[in-house]
Amino acid sequence: MPRKILLSMFVVIALALVLVACAPETIEVTRIVEQVGEQVEVIVTRVVEGEVVEVEVTRLVESEPVEQLVEVTPTPIGGQLVLYACLFDPDKLEVLFQSFEDQTGVDVTCLDMSSGEALERIRAERENPQGDVLFGTTNLSHVNLAAGDLTEPYQGDGWSQLPDGALKDPDGYWSGFYYGVIGFACSPERLAEISAECPDSWQDLLDPVYQGEIVIASPAASGTSYTTLSGLAQLYGEDGAFEYWAQLDENIAQYTESGSAPGRMAAAGEYAIGIAFAHDIQVQQDQGLPVEIGFPEEGTPFEIGGISIIKGAKNMDAAKAWVDYVFSRPFQRYHNDIAHRIPVIEGVELADGTIGLDDVTLVEGYDPTEWAAKRDDLVARWQEEIGSQR
Amino acid sequence: MAESFTTASVRLQNLSKHFGDLRAVDDVSLEVQPGSLICLLGPSGCGKTTTLRMIAGFETPTVGHIFIGGEEITDVPAYGRPTAMVFQNYALFPHMSVYENIAYGLRARRVKRAEVDGRVRDALRLMELEGQERKSPPQLSGGQQQRVALARALVIRPKVLLFDEPLSNLDAQLRVRMRGEIRSVQRRLGITSVYVTHDQEEAFSIADLVAIMNRGKLIQLGTPRELYRQPADRFVAEFVGLSNIVPVEIVSSGAEEAVIRVFGQTLRSRRPRQHSDNTTALVLRPEALRIRPEGATGTPARVVSMTYVGPIARYVIAVAGDGEQLLTVDLYNPRPDEFFPEGTMVSLQLPDEVPALLG
């Protein structure tokens, strides 16, 4: 077949494409709302490049909006539920998932990922969400998502029970379902080798004896470490915190990407001290590892672990039921027992040996929710002054 | 199976194939009559194999047309052409048995199972391969492999059979036998065949017509006898057999004949086919020359060497002239008085009539 025919075929297809693109440049839609006695008239006019092409008139009878009643029943919902950023070893949460499935028939999948990864995914999948609930991680992520309109407000049972303030979003975009406090994971063996003791204040950490023996996550990558940074900023003021951290940096062996890794490394005896959430350190103790926990006497910052429903979640009913379930007493109690996170519901007793808010001195006036809003600036400064200097 | 063959002519019209700057085949036109066997003969790289591959459909001509049985097939892919080829290395499928190899083309044409079996058995019988059908090709001898390749090509009843130097992998004796078999099968089935070889003897012994190619061009087409007797040019003359090419002086030139002078002797010669006035060379076949003891009539020459080639005494003699010209002279069954030691002076006698002047 001669080339000419082929080339002309391509010209034809190119032309066809151009024609497709030759739709009108602009469209104007005019909407006029008129009240005519009892009726409301809405007139919509579509003007395409100066010409009126369509007029649509809708008449409505104005009436009282019907209050929608949300029925919370343990009736079977069925289907699936995908939890993002599984806050804790999914294997150990299996009991909770099973019990939820028994009640609702919902099959829960909990995906283990870092909080940063979870956020990235939720952003990336905004047009086609693959997860239903962001379960756990500091409320930093939840505040962030709410600001980006990526989560769905839900004012369920749990939300109503929580006191106003740091523990929940006023509009219900997220709710806090546990507390966690920062502690020092100390390896007795390693400390003995360097002839040092488990520190009990922030200032102790600056002692040269700990040089190259402290592990902490990078505040840029980890919510855990941002809790520490913002707590220090509350304690010493922003400038003071950075001055302090610059000194602390001398003793830091490495900045990990994961917030729980420092606790794990200290528990394994690789380093003398890891700065992490106390509940993560207690999990290491449960594994039978010889690790002790110290708390700074100046005050320790705390996190609020949140839960929120991802906007456009495919399993909305199951997601809401799960949020309700998370605030139930059995959940809060059991969760404290295995993950050592501190319950938020009044009157839920702590399991034996778990550290509660009363066991530590909190940084005075520290509000993790307030600090969440300042994250970007603080982290940028940390990157510039500390992170990029290494 | 012979009766079910239909055969067809092959026509090449201004066929050219260029590979980059190289003109592998350059404006070749050729017609093969139905049922005849034509040989494409030439040195390696002359374009004979490329021409064959264009007929088979493995190469696309840059310019020109190919017709089989009057229908143009230039743009028909290889699998759509009524040709079958016997390859130089036989190209037997190593992962199939002899039977499967032969049945391959029939199965590709979706011939019914029972018919496939009948035709394969016929082919096995024709090629004397009965009892070998379960073997795999590598287990066969070279000659047997050759037969399988031929059977595989014949069984699909092609209109044109193509041979690409089919005998070059066989030893000398087997080659002679196989070419006889190929010739007899081809005659028996009356199937149009194009046969490529670089071996002049093979070509002359097997072909109805021989086409001599050089540097992509078709130089001369003719029967073996025509080529031998009347080579079109120096290349053909040299290629189709041992030749002495000597300068000539044209004395007079008529419509049919010319009178020429060679080494001081006057001869008559037929005019070359492509007439050209500045023709200055003549082919003298070694067996057409005679040498006599010094003093006899003829041109004086000196014996340079002599060797025996079977019953032939092959002399190389030097004729004095403008510089020294070496000629080969073959004497068949030389008589005792025809032995001349090296260095002896002899007289060279030319035949009265020589084949042709070179074009």
Add this chain to the structure above:
Amino acid sequence: MTSPVATWTANLSSTKKRRLLFALLIAVELLALALIATYLVGYEYVETGVETAGDVETVTMQRQLIGDPALLLLVLIAAGLPILSRNLRREPVVLVALQAAAAGLVVFVVWPLAGVLAESFREEFGAARFSLLQFERMVAQPIVWRATKNTMFIGIVASSLATAVGTLVAYTLTLGDIPWKRALRILTVVPLVSPPFAVSFAFIMLFGRRGLITYDLLHITRYNIYGPQGIILVQLISDIPLVILILSAVFASMSRDLEDAAADLGGRPLHVLRTVTFPLVTPAILTAFLLSFISSISDFGNPMLIGGGYQMLATQAYIQMIELFDLQLGAALSLILLIPALAAFLIQHYVVSRRSYVTVTSGARVGAAYTRKLPGWIKWPLFALVLFFAAFNLLLYGSIVVGAFVRTWGFDFSFTLRNLNGVVNALPNLKNSLIVSVGAGFVGGVLGVMIAWLVSRARFRGQRELDFMATVMYAVPGTVVGIGYILAFNGSPYFWTGTFFIIIVAYAFRRLPVGLRTSVAAQKQVDPSLEEASLDLGASRVRTFAKITFPLLNRAFFAGVIYIFIRSMTDLSSAVFLNSGRTQLFTVRMFRVMITGTPSQAAAFALLLIVIILLALGLLSKLTGKSFVDMFRIA
């Protein structure tokens, strides 16, 4: 009864019939292109202004072109150019295969790589305007320079050392007259069958600050494995086997006569080694160096696990993009990573491989070589080196096996099966990984055989370009592939992230080069006249491929499939970008466990993965009828 259509077609000449069919083919293709076009490009109306005057609200909407017209144009060119060749028009099947291959390579190789390049020059993320502005901002970041410097440092040191050690080991194993060759040959290449980052993990278990050997056995307390030194050590373990494989093949196929001639001329053994043996293999050594350089700078898992915050390009690209949401910095870092990798690849591809004295073919058999008699003072130190390396590997993999079945590595070595619980819970991830890897294996294997046929058997202009497009991914680090695919296919109109499709395609194209080269090598072993004979006997292209080409190539095909399967099962660097909630892969889960869980839990994951890979190799060994030892060569 014959229908009019049948009568009509029966009356057509074969030439007319073919033309008609060809016209039909082109019509179908145009239709397919039109469908692709409507998918790739469209328009939508975007609100540009809202005016409210009393009860009247006026919304102005502006038409906007959405999608990727540039990609459409590329696809059009890729699918259109082959039609211009008369050779190809004659054979519609080949034509369609070429069109498919070219379009596939354009969409899944050229486009994502172009995306990485383009992103670094956009004024802001996803912006339509390009300038140097953003690039200047990126270049000004200290992290960019530090990561670049560190990456080059690690790359050069690790690959030099790996090449040196690997060459000596390969020489000793192939040509040396030493005992236990068979076992040593397996042990020295065993790291190839595990996910690379499992090495770091086992290394920390044994030689970390609390390692079984360094601490419990040797009581070393003042030393640090985290950092560049750790990265180099673990990369050595995974790169040395690569060097060994490349050089064993060369040493094995090296003619002994040259060395004999040198010895005959009075050269002493060491002199011969230095003046004849090694100069002969210099190009192969360079190849090994460049390939291990690419592998070293592309490494993601090891620097993450053992780097202790040491900044390298591949890890920083991930951290910037995934942890810190700076997609542009991520893209810039991956672009910088792409440059040396690509340079090394081009040098290898166009300079070094042309100078080879000894050709390396995947089919070369190790072990067929004659052994050389070496004096004891050379032989035994070399043997000790090989033994040391083999023992080291044995120890590393042994610790994974043991680690999987003890309660708490380092503290409580009592036997338990509890670590398997974690693996059982990760079975959905394993299923995901298997879906992806089997899919990628077959897609990549088929593409490999198809493109190999096109580049070595068909004849058309642009063959070299096609070959290059299909091979270039060899040099592209997994991180860059991940970022490129996210940049290219994340948004409208694709929404491919989070699907199995995108991961399968990414793996198939990323690992295609090896499948392709294996098939090309196998293709060269097969006489082209076999295919011609089949065509000549009237079998169509498809039938010829199915009955002749493929059966003669199937070993190469299976080797390609299994290779891609294994590499996909063990990949981490692309997976961290491309998997999503529902498609989370086993290696990603395993990586998380290595960071947050106990060593024993992680060991159980690694063990399961290794078992799966060994099973895959066993299957391949069955399929190709070769010995199990040979199977390591393809891994």
